[in-house]
Amino acid sequence: MYKVTIINGDAETVIHSPHANGLKLETGTIKKEVNKIDSFNMSFFLNNPAYGKLKPFKTLINVLNTKTLEYEFEGRILNPNGSMDDDGLHVYNYECEGELGYLHDSQQKHLEFRGTPKELVTLMLNYHNSQVEDYKHFEVGNIEVTTSTDNLYVYLSAESTTFEEIDDKILGRVGGELRIRKENGVRYLDVLERVGEDKQTEIRIAKNLRSISQSVDPTEIITRLTPLGTRIESEDEGATDASEARLTIESVNNGLPYIDRPDLIAEFGIQGGSITWDDITLPNRLLTTGQNWINKQKIALYQYEISALDLFLIGLDMDNFDVGNSHPVINPIMGIDELLRIIGKTTDINNPQDASLKFGDKFKTLNDYQADSNKSARKVVELESIVNTQSSRIGGLLQQINNVNTEIGNVKNIIIDADLEELPNAISALEQAINNLNDALDGIPIYDLATPTSDGLMASADKVKLDGLQNYSLATEFTNGLMTMTDKQKLNRITVTGNIDLDDLLARLVVLETQ
Known part of the structure; x- marks a missing residue:
């Protein structure tokens, strides 16, 4: 199902075949997460064509899903690790990173920026492209995120890579999710409100749910918020950006620089924190913005680790499991019956049906x-x-x-x-x-009776099996049934007095014994 290819310049080499009896890697695991760089970990023996051909950062590697004809991983080789077991068998392990990692190969420059999020992304990608090889270039794609004023005021740093600056200045301040998209050989970087879509394929007990665990993280909660606005220029000519104070709400909040949520404090105690809005220059507006933020704050992050069977691979489900998509997850024992989003996925290319999924980033009020x-x-x-x-x-x-x-x-x-x-x-x-x-x-x-297509008192699969069993009838003097016809003839010879119907009696006994 998967074809793995390495590329050195113009030379391409297949190191893992999709055919059952073809060339195989010893192990191969793809890991994907929202707004994270994809990774691919693999291992192979000395007889694999990859041996001696892998150069860190230079050798490119692709993993093609031959069922969907889409690349599930594209990137480059990173660091190698070798090992030998007690039988003297050498195994070579390599870590690979996805194409988003190319944005770590360039540094940004110190710059004061004012403008829209799309203009900032364009500025950073153009500077990135001017520093790296052609195959690492990114073009500006769909930029869906914005601010209330469609304006950013930030400082770029020469100490940070392009990826770090995009993560901080765009994702951290404006929001959004990164997606690499390719059209006609051109690589685009999109910043979308959300990657993926809602799907109807269920993950439920007795169907495709193998295991599930839940974790709750309330550690990011802020019960006492200190809102901060734009920088206040210092009268000291030698002052730097870092030493300049920021606008606060003390002048319009009875001398207090913070805002409390009494109900949250009663539940979690005082948990202080600050949020900065660089584009706010008026104390009243800063107070209103801070109050709105703390009132709408989501307090707990729920995540689920789920092991599920990807029945799409054998044609039993209409959707496969892709990062960013949401699926109905149903587990009555844990009280889960809601639409949850896949934020991470681990795929074993040798056992692709066993998908390990991370569902989460579901905040609770x-x-x-x-x-x-x-x-x-x-x-x-x-x-x-x-x-x-x-x-x-x-x-x-x-x-x-x-x-x-x-x-x-x-x-x-x-x-x-x-x-x-x-x-x-x-x-x-x-x-x-x-x-x-x-x-x-x-x-x-x-409970409802089961049918061949829906569960009930038994699973639908068991109902199909049950329907295949032979139906037996009552015995007669000439045919065998639930007893032999000889036994039926003997029973009929007994002379019964009173109003007793032996056939009716026998029928009752049969029903009772088969319950």
């Missing part, structure tokens, strides 16, 4: 946080109550089943001994046991 805690507590109590009730019902049901089995044994003994005078009493006792069993069954929750 204070009400959400407290509601989830209360919901979890209630869920535990509800589960305990359900378990106790079900245990009691199952105990009663088992007792009724034992009674029915006892009565069935009595009826069998009477038939065998031909003690027909006691047969009516035995049947009456059996009917009473059946009634008691029905009463016990009425106490069990009713």
